[in-house]
Amino acid sequence: MSEILQIESILNKDYESVDLVSFQEWFENVNKLSKLSVGIIVGPSDDVSLIKDQLDCIELIVLDFNNFDDGRGYSQAYLLSKRWKFPGEIIGINAHLDQLQFMIRSGVTSYVLLDSYLGLDEKDYANGFSICYQEAANNSGLQKKY
Amino acid sequence: MYQYSPEDSNFLVERVDQFEKQLKRHLAGDLDDAKFKSLRLRNGLYMELHAHMLRVAIPYGTLSSTQLRSLASVADKYDRGFGHFTTRQNIQFNWIELPEIANLLRELSDAGLHAIQTSGKATRNITADPLSGLTEGEIEDARPYCELIRRWFNLHPEFSWLPGKFKIAINGAKLDETALRIHDLGLRLVRNNQGQLGFSVFVGGGLGAAAMIAAETASFVEVEDILSYLESTMRIYNLKGRRDHQKKLRIKFLVRELGADEFSRLVNEDWQQTKNDPNLKLNLVELEQLKKDFALPIKSLNLESFEEKVDFNYSIWKKNNVRRHKIDGFSIVNISLTKLGAAPGDATSEQMRILADLAEKYSASELRTTKRQTIVFPYVRKDQVYDLWQSLEKYGLASPHQGTLAQIVACPGRDYCDLAKAVSIPIATRVQERFNDMKRLLDIGDLNINISGCENSCAHHHVADIGLLGMQKNGEEYYQITLAGETLHETVIGKKLGPSVSGKIIVDAVETIVNVYLKNRLDQERFTDVFKRIGIAPFKEKVYE
Ligand code: HEM
Ligand code: SF4
Secondary structure (H helix, E strand, O other): OOOOOOOHHHHOOOOOOOOEEEEHOOOOOOOOOOOOOOEEEOOOOOOHHHHHHHHEEEEEEEEEEOOOOOOOHHHHHHHHHOOOOOOOEEEEEOOOOHHHHHHHHHHOOOOEEEEEHHOOOOOOOOOOOOEEEEOOOOOOOOOEEE | OOOOOHHHHHHHHHHHHHHHHHHHHHOOOOOHHHHHHHHHHHOEEEEOOOOOEEEEEEHEEEEEEEHHHHHHHHHHOOOOOOEEEOOOEEEEEEEEEHHHHHHHHHHHHHHOOOOOOOOOOOOOEEEOOOOOOOOOOOOOOOHHHHHHHHHHOOOOOOOOOOOOOOOOEEEEOOOOOHHHHHOOOOEEEEEEEOOOOEEEEEOOOOOOOOOOOEEEEEEEEHHHHHHHHHHHHHHHHHHHOOOOOHHHHHHHHHHHHHHHHHHHHHHHHHHHHOOOOHHHOOOOOHHHHHHHHHOOOOOOOOOOOOOOOOOOHHHHHHHHHHHEHHHHOEEEEOOOOOOOOOOEEEEEEEEHHHHHHHHHHHOOOOEEEEOOOOOEEEEEEHHHHHHHHHHHHHOOOOOOOOOOOOOOEEEEEEHHOOOOOOHHHHHHHHHHHHOOHHHHHHHHHOOOOOEEEOOOOOOHHOEEEOOEEEEEEEEEEEEEEEOOOOOOOOOOOEEEEOEEEEEEHHHHHHHHHHHHHHOEEEEEEEHHHHHHEEEEHHHHHHHHO
C-alpha cells in the first residue's frame, strides 16, 4: 500500500472554528465572509472557476461526492488543487468506498465516507494498484508510469 | 508484436482483484445493484436477456495467435464454445456466469487481454485501422499512438466518470477504415506544411437516434501535445456535458448545444493552461520504443519467379479477399466468418484455434479484426496465399464473401439483446439466402448492408450503402431503410428512403434497391456514386411501387 493512506478522515481534524457556507451563500455575502474563517460547500453543478481568484480567503473546500456516477467532483478537485494550487484542505464528503482512488488522485486531501461503508476496509479501495498511468494526475505516492 | 510489460500485466491482475472484491460485496448484499452496475460495466460486464455478456478489448484490433487461443479457451470454459467479434474491435461472450468472472478475467490477463473500460461511461477501447502499417500512402501506423492514449485514460482519476461513454478512433491511413467521424472523438494523423507530424481532432460524432458527424475542433495538434488537448476536451465534457437527460449524455449533444466553435474555444482556453506542462507531454522516448514494438515483422521479398496457381474458386476468393501489401512479396488476406444462419462475427472456439494456428504458420502469428467483423492476416507471403486458401477451404473458412453484399454487419438484435425492437440476424440470413449465388454477388460487387435492431445503432446502419433499422409498428417488426451512407472516402449519413417496411417483405425491398443500382450503374461505379448521380427518387419509386 502506498502513501495515500496518510490522507485522513475529516473527523480526525479540528475544524470547529471554521464556518461552512454554501456556494450560493458565499457569493451573496462575499465581502463579509471573506474576512472570516470560512469553508465552502461546493455542489457538482457549481462552477468552481468563479472562486478561483478568492481562494486566499477560503479556509477549506468541501466537495460533495454523494452521486456515485457524477464525475464532476474529480474535475473540480483537479482544478482547485493542481491548477489553482488551493493551499487548504479539499474534503470529499458523502464519499463512496469505490470512488476513493479517483477522489484522492484528483486532488481531494481528505474525505468522509458515507455511513453505509463503515466497517469496510478503506485501505483496499483507496488504492489497490502498484502503478498509475497518468504522471500529471498522480497525487498519491504511486509509482509513476509514462 | 507488442506485448505488455510485467508491470502492465500486473496492473491487469490488480484490476481483477479489485473487481472480485466488489463482486463479493455485491453478492453479499453490501453493494447495491445501481453501483455494482456502474462498476461491472467498467469491467466489460453487461446483463443481457438470458445471461451476462462480457466484452473483451482487442486493442487497436491486433491479436497474437496466443491471445486468440486464450479467447478460444475462454469460449469453451466459460461460454458455449463461441465468441462474437464486434464492429469496434472487441470480442463478446454471451453466456457468462457471474461467479466465474474473476477466474475468466485472470485467465485472459495471462495473455495480456482485458475487459477494462470496454463499456460504461468512460473512454472505451481505442480503435485503429485494421490495416495499420500495411497500406501504401499511410502517414504512420496509428497503433503506437492508440497504445499511449489507451494507457493515459486507463483508470484516469479525473475522467473515469464521464456523462456518457466515450469512444475514440485513430487513423493514419489514406482511407478511413475506422469511421473516425462517427466517434465521440476521432484523431487523424496528418503532417503540416513544415512536415511535422500531428493530429486533426474531430469531436462529437455518433449514431443512434440523432446521428451526427464529428466537427473538426483542431486542424493540427502536435504529437507531443495530444494528451493535454484530449484532457481539455474531456474536462469540458466532464464539467458541462448533459447529465440530466438520459438521451443526451454523449458529447455530440454538448457540441451541438454549444456550437462547435464555442466548444473548441472552451477547449482551447483550458488547453492554454496545460499545453506547456511537461508532465502532460506525450512521452516521445516511449513512443519511439512502441514504434519499434509495432514495427512490421517482415522484410520485402523478391518473388518474381513465383507463378500463381490457376484455380477458379481460388481466383474468386482471391479477388474478393486478398489485398495489396505495401511490402513487396506479401499480401493482406481477409477472412470472412460469415456463414448462412450464423450471427455475423460469430466464431466457434474451434475456428479461433484454427485461425490461430494458420496465423502462426502464414502470418507471423498476428491477426487483426475489422469493423466488418472479419479477420485479417496481415503478413502472408504471396507464394503461400494459395496454401493458406487450401487450408481455409478445408475448414470452411474460405468464404469469398468479403467485399460482397453477403458480408453483412448485423447487431445481436432481438435474439440476444433486451433493448431490441426487432430481429437483425435472421434478416441478414434471409438476405444472404436471397443472394446465395456467387456469380450474382461478384456482379454486384462491394456493397455494405448493415442491420441494427434498434436506434442504438450498434451495427452502424447509418453509414452503410443500405442500412436497416428495426422498429415496432402495431406489434409487428418493421425496418427503416437508409441509403448511401459511408465513412471510407468521406463521412456521410445515409438518407431515409421513406416509410418503414414490414419485416415480411424487407428482403424484397433490399433486392429492389440492388436492382435499381445495377440498372443505373456505369462501369464500376460504387453504390454511393450512383446514388449521388441519380438521387433517391428512382429507389423510392421502385420500393414503394
Ligand atoms: C446485446 C448486447 C448489446 C447491447 C445491450 C448494446 C447496447 C448499446 C447501446 C444502449 C448503445 C447506445 C449508447 C449511446 O448512444 O449512448 C450502443 C451503441 C453501440 N453499440 Fe451496442 N449493444 C450491444 C451489442 C453490441 C454489439 C454486438 C456491437 C458490435 C457488433 C455493438 C456496437 C455498438 C456500437 C458501435 C455503438 C455505437 C453507435 C454509435 O456510434 O452511436 N453493440 N449499444
Ligand atoms: S442496436 Fe439495439 S438491438 Fe442491436 S445490439 Fe444495439 S441495442 Fe441491441
